[in-house]
Amino acid sequence: MKTVINIIKKFLIFLIILILVVQFTRAYLYNKMAPELKKWHEKSKYEEPSYEKFKTIDEYLVAEKEFLEKTYAEVEIKSKDDLTRFSKNGILSPINEKGENINSSFELIPEEIKGGVLLLHGLTDSPFMMRDVGQIFYEKGYYVLGLRYKYHG
Structure with missing residues (x-):
């Protein structure tokens, strides 16, 4: 029984070492072959506003x-694909036809308010992904x- 346990322990240790070697090799190769970071990958030099600094949503x-x-x-992000929702003349843009940034926070206020809905997007999304859902609730009052979210969109 002890030899079986020793064999399993050795196998698990080997498996862990193998996984670590594979992961470090992948990281090394990716680092060597990855494309250069573009301007939009960097953190902006401008400070992003924090919710707690404001008294009203309008501010x-x-x-x-x-x-x-x-x-x-x-x-400025150039694109060969003029068919994307963000593309205008080969330059990707978050600005819609009305001149609004579709990745910014938004507020929809009906004339008579039945209730309230707070929409929060996922990690890789932006408020753009929530606008259609928001429109449905808005139309229902x-x-x-x-x-x-800060650092998103």
């Missing part, structure tokens, strides 16, 4: 809009607030 939305405008002004 926050103004500060967020200013931050996003400055940030997008320093980054709900106040909708879709917030962009």
Whole structure:
């Protein structure tokens, strides 16, 4: 019985070492072959607004809009695909036809409010992904607030 346990222990140790070697090899190779980081991969030089600094959502939305405008002004992403939702003349852009940044936080206020809905996007998303859902609730009379997480969108 002890020899079986010793064999299993040795096998597990071997397996752990093998997994570590594979992972370190993958990391090393990726580091050597990965493309150079682009401007949009870097953290912006502008400070992103924090919710706690503002008393009203309107104040926050103004500060967020200013931050996003400055940030997008320093980054221009060219695309061969003019068919994406963010593309205008080969330059990717989060600005819609109305001139609004679709990746920014948004507020939808109906004339008569039945209730409220707070929409929070996932880790790799932005408020853009929540706008259609927000529109459904808005049309049914709900106040909708879709917030962009810091460092997202």
